[in-house]
Amino acid sequence: MPDGWLARAAAAAAAVAAGGDPNDHAAVWRELKDGLAELFNDKCWYCEVPVPRSDNAVDHFRPKGRVSDAAMEHQGYRWLAFDPANFRYACTYCNSKRKDLEGGTIGGKADRFPLVDENARLYDAGEPDRERPILLDPCDIEDWRLLGCRRENGKPCASTNAPGEVARADASIEIYHLHHEPTCKLRHGEAVRLMGDIEEAKSYFALAETNADHARSFKVAAQRILKAIHINSAFSGDMRFLLGGERSAEHPWIQTLLET
Ligand SMILES: [Zn+2]
Structure with missing residues (x-):
């Protein structure tokens, strides 16, 4: 002030x-x-x-x-x-x-x-x-x-x-x-990026326990997801909503990211 x-x-x-x-x-x-x-x-x-x-x-x-x-x-x-x-x-x-x-x-x-x-x-x-x-x-x-x-x-x-x-x-x-259509387009772009990162993180997560390379790749994808849902990022509320919809028993890391 x-x-x-x-x-x-x-x-x-x-x-x-x-x-x-x-x-x-x-x-x-x-x-x-x-x-x-x-x-x-x-x-x-x-x-x-x-x-x-x-x-x-x-x-x-x-x-x-x-x-x-x-x-x-x-x-x-x-x-x-x-x-x-x-x-x-x-x-x-x-x-x-x-x-x-x-x-x-x-x-x-x-x-x-x-x-x-x-x-x-x-x-x-x-x-x-x-x-x-x-x-x-x-x-x-x-x-x-x-x-x-x-x-x-x-x-x-x-x-x-x-x-x-x-x-x-x-x-x-x-x-x-x-x-507003241009806003929906921007929001959609962020949603596509996020869903791609979630798919990638899910596939690496399944293999992370037995493979160190995949464990590292999982962390990199998870970092990108964390950034997308951070309060400073565009459409962070929408990205949290989309990530929340992907929660499942096989992927407990999603809940952990939402609480981080
Ligand atoms: Zn506005």
């Missing part, structure tokens, strides 16, 4: 509470952009695509402007406009509404913020924890586990069959534009 940032944020929050426009103080949240980027190796927190910082933005998880999902007219969570707990580092595809003509998809968060129970919606300063967001939150310790992808085409999918969780995953895929 840059020197004096909390004081500047408090001054901006006071100006907005007195009726000012949060966007007039955008320089304040932009000051944190590079710091937020560093927390996740310059990846978008929603889609895990690595992108240049110049193309990314500080997204307000609870929108600072109007909220199109609210039952009544909503002026935005203005009181959270300068609260770092409401900041997420996002690429333009996840953050802004766009139509991909080639792939036939529409997405981008913009002013979307649907809730599980609309009656719990906050319209004025209050404790945001009383709301249950439908959107998966990259800052929630469990939410990321609800998303996975299809190994055959890199398209995002829910990782579970529980209806409430599937609904949250599906809404997030659409609103964050995770099904």
Whole structure:
């Protein structure tokens, strides 16, 4: 956090509470952009695509402007406009509404913020924890586990069959534009590489006990898999999902890698 940032944020929050426009103080949240980027190796927190910082933005998880999902007219969570707990580092595809003509998809968060129970919606300063967001939150310790992808085409999918969780995953895929075709292609490329490494590791593992060369080759493949599921790598959550699907009694090393 840059020197004096909390004081500047408090001054901006006071100006907005007195009726000012949060966007007039955008320089304040932009000051944190590079710091937020560093927390996740310059990846978008929603889609895990690595992108240049110049193309990314500080997204307000609870929108600072109007909220199109609210039952009544909503002026935005203005009181959270300068609260770092409401900041997420996002690429333009996840953050802004766009139509991909080639792939036939529409997405981008913009002013979307649907809730599980609309009656719990906050319209004025209050404790945001009383709301249950439908959107998966990259800052929630469990939410990321609800998303996975299809190994055959890199398209995002829910990782579970529980209806409430599937609904949250599906809404997030659409609103964050995770099904954007170019992103699916990138994700698919990582999935193909990972599945190849898993197959290689499986074949060497079976022979590793009796052959030192194969034991070494197994370790090399396992290292590549570990790198792919590391939090700093592109699509690490999706790669964890795919690796998890390969667990079996014959290959206990997969569970060990997932816990490493
Ligand atoms: Zn993104």
